[in-house]
Amino acid sequence: MCISGSLPEPGFLTMATTDTLVRAEGAQLSPPQLDPFPLDSRAGKRDSLAIRVAGNVLGLFAERGLQMAIGEELKQFAVDPNSADIRMSVAWTEKLDVPRREPQFDSGGLWSVFDEEGGYRFVFSSPSLGAGPYKAAWLDFEFKTGRLDLFRPYFDARRPVYPLEYPLDELVMIHRLARGEGVEIHGLGVVDGVGRGHLFVGHSGAGKSTLARLWQQEPGALILSDDRIILRECAGQIWMHGTPWHGDVGVASPQAAPLHRAYLIEHGSRCELIELSKAQAAAEFLARCFVPHYSAEAMDFSLQFLGRVARETPCFLFRFLPDCRAVEAICRAAA
Amino acid sequence: MPDERQHDSGAGKGKVYEPPQVTRVTLRPEEAVLGACKTVSISGVGSGSNPCAYPVPCPNPGS
Numbered sequence: 558m559c560i561s562g563s564l565p566e567p568g569f570l571t572m573a574t575t576d577t578l579v580r581a582e583g584a585q586l587s588p589p590q591l592d593p594f595p596l597d598s599r600a601g602k603r604d605s606l607a608i609r610v611a612g613n614v615l616g617l618f619a620e621r622g623l624q625m626a627i628g629e630e631l632k633q634f635a636v637d638p639n640s641a642d643i644r645m646s647v648a649w650t651e652k653l654d655v656p657r658r659e660p661q662f663d664s665g666g667l668w669s670v671f672d673e674e675g676g677y678r679f680v681f682s683s684p685s686l687g688a689g690p691y692k693a694a695w696l697d698f699e700f701k702t703g704r705l706d707l708f709r710p711y712f713d714a715r716r717p718v719y720p721l722e723y724p725l726d727e728l729v730m731i732h733r734l735a736r737g738e739g740v741e742i743h744g745l746g747v748v749d750g751v752g753r754g755h756l757f758v759g760h761s762g763a764g765k766s767t768l769a770r771l772w773q774q775e776p777g778a779l780i781l782s783d784d785r786i787i788l789r790e791c792a793g794q795i796w797m798h799g800t801p802w803h804g805d806v807g808v809a810s811p812q813a814a815p816l817h818r819a820y821l822i823e824h825g826s827r828c829e830l831i832e833l834s835k836a837q838a839a840a841e842f843l844a845r846c847f848v849p850h851y852s853a854e855a856m857d858f859s860l861q862f863l864g865r866v867a868r869e870t871p872c873f874l875f876r877f878l879p880d881c882r883a884v885e886a887i888c889r890a891a892a
Numbered sequence: 893m894p895d896e897r898q899h900d901s902g903a904g905k906g907k908v909y910e911p912p913q914v915t916r917v918t919l920r921p922e923e924a925v926l927g928a929c930k931t932v933s934i935s936g937v938g939s940g941s942n943p944c945a946y947p948v949p950c951p952n953p954g955s
Contacts, residue, residue, distance in 0.1 A: 666927025724926040731926075743923065760920050837915055844917040847926060 607638040608721075609811065611787035611798035613733055616641025617705070617720055620648040626717035634801050634811050643733060645694070645703040647720045653690050653708040655680055662851035667724060670851070676703070679728060686711050694725060700733040727802060730787070731847045735855035739789035740862055743845040745769050745804075746786040746797045746814075750777030753817035753891055754797050756786060757875065758845050764822045767879045769806040775884050780808040785847075788816065788866060795866055818871050818891060821845075825876025828886040838872035839863045 606625055607616035616638040619625050625647070627635060656678065660669040671678045676697040682690040691711040696703035705720050712718060721729070731741050744758040745765040757768050769783035784804030786797050799810035821833065821841045833841070842863050849855040873890075877883035921927075 662925075664925040664927035666922070666925070668927070727926055760918075760923060836913075840915045840917045844919045844924075847924065850925065 605638040607636050607641045608634040608726075608801065609636045609640075610634060610730060610800050611734075611739065611789055611813070613643060613730065613738075614641045615643045615721065615726070615729060616645065618644065618646050619720075620646070623647060623649055623707075624717040625720060627719055630803065630807070630809055631719075631801050633809070643696075643700055643703070643729060645696070645705050645729075647705045647707065649709040649712075649714070650706040651709055653693055653706055655682070655690055662849075668728065677732070679725065681725070692720070692725075694729075696729065696732070700729060700736065703729075723802070727785070727847060732849055732855070734787065734789075735849050735852065735858055737858055739787055740859050741785055741787045741800070741847045742842060743784065743847070744786045745772075745783050746781035746799060747772045748779040748781065748812075748814040749888060749891070750775065752814065754814035755887060755891070756788075756797055756816055756819040757822045758819060758842055759822040760845060764824050764877065764879070766805040767824075768822065768877070768883060769804070769808060771879070771881060771884050773806070773808075774881070778884075779810065779812065779814075780806075781810045781812060781814070783808045788862070790862075790865075795869060816866070816870055818873065818887075819866065820873050820875035820887075822875050822877065825878065828877045828882050829875075830886065830890055831874040831876075833867075833872045833874055835864070835867040835872070838867040842866065842872075 604619045604621070604623070604625065605617060606627055607614050608627070608631055609615075614636055617625060618638065655669075656671045656673065658671065660671050660680075661677075663669045667683060668679055668681050671680065673695060676695055679694045679696070680690045681692045681694075682688070690708060692705060692707045694703055694705045705725075707718065707720060727741065734740055742756070742758055743760060743765075744756050745768055747755045747757070747769075749755060757765060759765055765783055769780055772778045772780055781797060781799030782801075782803055783806040785800040785802035787800055789796055789798060795816045796813050797816045798813040801809045801811075803809040819838065819842070820830075821838070839860070843860065846859060846863070848859045875887070877886070
């Protein structure tokens with residue numbers, strides 16, 4: 558038994574109908590056909606693009622002369638830019654400064670965020686490029702509209718760019734989700750052969766890739782992502798959504814499934830499932846989520862949401878050996 | 893508000909009070925804040941599948 562391929566028409570509201578996921582004995586998963594806008598004859602260059610992740614459509618609209626393109630792995634997430642519910646204009650700039658005030662939050666890495674003019678200003682810099690930022694994005698407080706400036710001297714203007722490249726894509730998404738929509742979690746999402754959604758949560762090195770490779774050998778199983786899963790509520794149920802942000806196994810799917818069980822994973826000397834208390838599960842998942850930590854409102858919502866996930870979903874500590882017994886243990890326990 | 897102890901000492905019904913407990917969890921800040929680039933196999937500034945437009949190799953491997 559396995560889940561059939563594609564979702565219905567694009568649009569999160571239709572997700573409620575994905576409980577019609579078709580069960581077909583022995584059927585093969587077909588790649589979702591969600592890119593109605595294939596790259597054109599100009600070698601993938603175009604002045605607007607959009608991706609849909611977990612029901613949110615993030616659209617970019619470039620100034621004339623700025624060529625954008627998306628990578629292969631994003632094509633199945635591409636949708637009509639006119640359907641964007643987060644709209645950002647993109648432009649080259651010859652001058653880009655870091656605001657002369659304390660940031661609201663400094664990641665200690667590529668980005669910082671500042672309060673500015675009715676929204677947030679994200680500034681991206683890398684020590685390999687110099688002290689100045691290589692791009693900056695302004696988004697309104699609701700994460701509906703924004704503007705992205707790319708510092709032209711740091712880019713090869715002859716090549717098309719993907720302005721949303723990591724971490725901006727995920728930053729926009731986690732801020733939007735934190736406004737009452739859901740959370741992005743560091744995890745592997747798998748839909749088993751009978752349509753049950755399993756979420757394996759863990760830091761880097763915990764075993765997400767190992768488990769993903771094992772699930773790849775399981776007939777009928779569908780991997781939504783081997784590294785990043787978005788949890789949202791739809792029609793009274795918690796759903797897990799695939800994302801384009803994959804891990805070492807390189808699996809990404811725009812599909813979604815109701816969450817059946819969640820596991821905190823770690824390598825072990827044998828396979829064992831130990832039920833977690835609701836509080837423990839919520840706390841462990843929070844530590845493996847991507848949330849705007851500097852925002853009290855965002856943290857409050859994320860805590861509430863993960864508390865609901867923990868209450869409504871059986872949660873386990875899953876210690877496993879890197880062989881087929883791991884998948885067998887999950888399927889046997891879920892049966 | 894009825895006292896939990898009254899419940900317990902009565903008909904033997906009701907939940908035994910359990911005081912709140914502090915749960916410590918491990919956070920990896922460098923992963924949690926999306927502060928660094930990802931590995932070469934993952935989409936990002938330093939990705940092989942999504943080639944970087946920047947003139948130098950990215951020094952910021954992350955989660």
